[in-house]
Amino acid sequence: MTDKLTAAERATHLTPLLDKGWAPVERADAIARTYVFDDFVHAFGFMTRVALEAEKMDHHPEWRNVYATVEVTLTTHDAGGLTMKDIALARRMEALV
Numbered sequence: 001m002t003d004k005l006t007a008a009e010r011a012t013h014l015t016p017l018l019d020k021g022w023a024p025v026e027r028a029d030a031i032a033r034t035y036v037f038d039d040f041v042h043a044f045g046f047m048t049r050v051a052l053e054a055e056k057m058d059h060h061p062e063w064r065n066v067y068a069t070v071e072v073t074l075t076t077h078d079a080g081g082l083t084m085k086d087i088a089l090a091r092r093m094e095a096l097v
């Protein structure tokens, strides 16, 4: 789960997330997505749900919240790049949005 994704794994696992609005961040071998909610309460509710899941998964997002906007970047620091842990967390976030 913490080995960096191969090109074939990226093609399989990343493509569905790219369709949902996630984008590669080449600078850090990461992916990023910006979520826009109706207001701060909805944005922070999402962050709270994700935080509880992230803690269970022992895998944590880099993120920034300004009022109704949540900017998320996912990468695996221990591996120095994108791994299946990031894919799993992105999928959980898509289920919790």
Ligand SMILES: C[C@H](O)[C@H](O)[C@H]1CNC2=NC(N)=NC(=O)C2=N1
Pocket: 058, 059, 060, 061, 062, 075, 076, 077, 078, 079
């Ligand atoms: C000790 C602990 O398991 C590690 O530091 C975990 C915690 N959460 C993490 N989150 C992310 N995004 N990358 C990591 O490498 C990572 N490592």
